[in-house]
Amino acid sequence: PKARILVSACLLGQAVRYDGRGKPLLHPLMTLWQAEGRLVPLCPEVSAGLPVPRPPAEIAAGAGGAAVLSGMARVVEKTGGDVTAAFLQAAENALALATSMGCRHALLIDGSPSCGTLAIYDGSFGGRKVAGEGVVAARLRQAGIAVFADREIEALACALAEADRRAL
Numbered sequence: 361p362k363a364r365i366l367v368s369a370c371l372l373g374q375a376v377r378y379d380g381r382g383k384p385l386l387h388p389l390m391t392l393w394q395a396e397g398r399l400v401p402l403c404p405e406v407s408a409g410l411p412v413p414r415p416p417a418e419i420a421a422g423a424g425g426a427a428v429l430s431g432m433a434r435v436v437e438k439t440g441g442d443v444t445a446a447f448l449q450a451a452e453n454a455l456a457l458a459t460s461m462g463c464r465h466a467l468l469i470d471g472s473p474s475c476g477t478l479a480i481y482d483g484s485f486g487g488r489k490v491a492g493e494g495v496v497a498a499r500l501r502q503a504g505i506a507v508f509a510d511r512e513i514e515a516l517a518c519a520l521a522e523a524d525r526r527a528l
């Protein structure tokens with residue numbers, strides 16, 4: 361069996377982002393993996409009941425996803441709403457789908473307070489990024505799932521080839 365990949369739905373062009381748009385990753389590997397039936401798309405935030413469009417959200421005070429998971433940080437909307445509970449639910453939904461579909465790898469769009477894997481915004485809504493991960497990425501990593509950013513797609517291809525070899 362070919363290893364499956366949990367993927368941010370917006371990377372497949374699904375219009376699920378806060379601004380009501382997708383952000384398709386146009387790469388031959390995406391086309392190939394789609395044809396192979398490897399891709400398991402999910403928008404964790406929408407799965408947790410957040411609407412489209414929705415106010416932009418950031419993890420407060422420059423904290424990261426792991427701090428949110430441990431109750432040390434909140435996720436807040438630019439308009440002031442506290443969406444921490446929805447983001448925690450989003451992370452659990454992502455892990456549950458990955459587990460039920462046998463995904464040991466994930467490809468997530470960077471910069472998101474949920475899906476960010478290398479960088480997130482600093483909580484000031486000033487457009488400043490800091491090194492860190494979102495709540496979904498942190499939850500998946502805690503569970504041992506290998507998480508890759510969109511710009512690490514070639515590294516994911518190498519990891520998948522290895523996983524396919526092991527499964528033979």
Ligand code: SF4
Nearest residue numbers: 368370377403472475
């Ligand atoms: Fe895309 Fe993830 Fe944000 Fe959903 S939660 S819009 S999949 S980055």
